[in-house]
Amino acid sequence: MDYLNDMALFVEVVKTRSFRRAADALDMPNSTLSRRISLLEEGIGLRLLHRTTRKIELTEAGQLYYERCKRIVDEARLAHEELGNMVAQPSGVLRVSLPVDFATTYLAPLLPEFVALYPGIRFDLDLTPRNVDLVAEPFDLAIRMGTPETSNLIVRVITRVSAKLYASPNYLEANGDPVHPSELERHECLTMNTTPVWKMFTDMETFEAKATSRFRVNSVAMIRRLAGFGMGIAFLPERVVAEEVASGQLRNILPDWQGSPGSVYAVTETRLLPAKAQRFIEFLREKLKDS
Structure with missing residues (x-):
């Protein structure tokens, strides 16, 4: 039954696209890993991988074998974890792709507690704005803002966040306080590339404000900094600007108005998650439920 162990080795090689990374x-x-994969190919009688000095690629047979093996390995791993100590104390490397702004604002303050709860887990955090390929790349999960585009993935809501309006005292002194969102059109509004219109509401009214500015950036951190320097009005979640509000660098304006809640998702390739990924998602859900 050695081929069952070799199947797990083969799956790791394909996931990492590297014998060296898989061996690590x-x-x-x-x-040893290379020899075991060669013996597996000899036992099957088919070439599973094309090897070059720079990369490895699956053959047609290798692709079919990987799809079958991955399901078997995932099921076997979960069966082992459910019956072993790893459920109580999961371990191993947790590979997560997530946006920079979410990582620095929401995740970083929570990591010390999570690390204390699960000392056996190590982290490989890839902070990137791109949507990584969870099928082809070796990630356990990805955190994404906004509805994921691909329907083939498993999506879990972690939290929902609402934005409010903030500006610096210097900006408001120079430009005045708006008394209704309709006045935002004559103000400098610091916007994300994908949000030229700010949708907001109160208990009695909804409004879509046209947000125009000389600045349009794809970084929440940059918007926060520009707002602090008096360059315009920002529309951001409360937690993002908590330090600036506490120090008086920013002030909430139109406090009765807030944006429609947007979801933050944990996205995975499969429902068969290792314990380390399950605990991470559960932890984020619990800690961010009041965001």
Whole structure:
């Protein structure tokens, strides 16, 4: 039954697209891993991988074998974890792709507590604005803002966040306080690339404000900084600007108005998650439920 173990080795090699990275993750010599995969191919009688000095690629047979093996390996791993100590104390490397702004504002303050709860987990955090390919790239999960585009993935809501309006005292002294969102059109509004219209509401009214500005950037951190320097009005979640509000650098304006809640998602390739990923998602849901 050695081929069952070799199937798990093969899956790790394909997930990492590298014998070296797979060997590091499996804590075994690269030469041993390469020999085991070669023996697996000999036992099957088909070439599974095309090897070059720079990369590896699946053959047609290798692609079919990987799809079958991955399901078997995932099921076997979950069965082991459910019956073993890893459920109580999960371990291993947790690979997560997430936006920079979410990581620095929401995740970073929570990591010390999570690390204390699960000392056996190590982290490989990829802070990137791109939507990584969870099928082809070796990530356990991705955190995404806004509805994921791909229907083939498993999506779980972590939290929902609402934005409010903030500006610096210097900006308001020079430009005045708006008394209704309709007045925002004559103000400098610091906007994300994808949000030229700010949708907001009170208990009695809804309004869509046209947000125009000389600045339009794709970084929440940059918008926060520009607002603090008096460059315009920002429409951001309360937690993002908590320090600036506490220090008096920014002030909430039109406090009765807020944006429609937007969801933050944990996205995975499969429902068969290792314990380390399950605990991470559960932890974020609990800690961010009041965001």
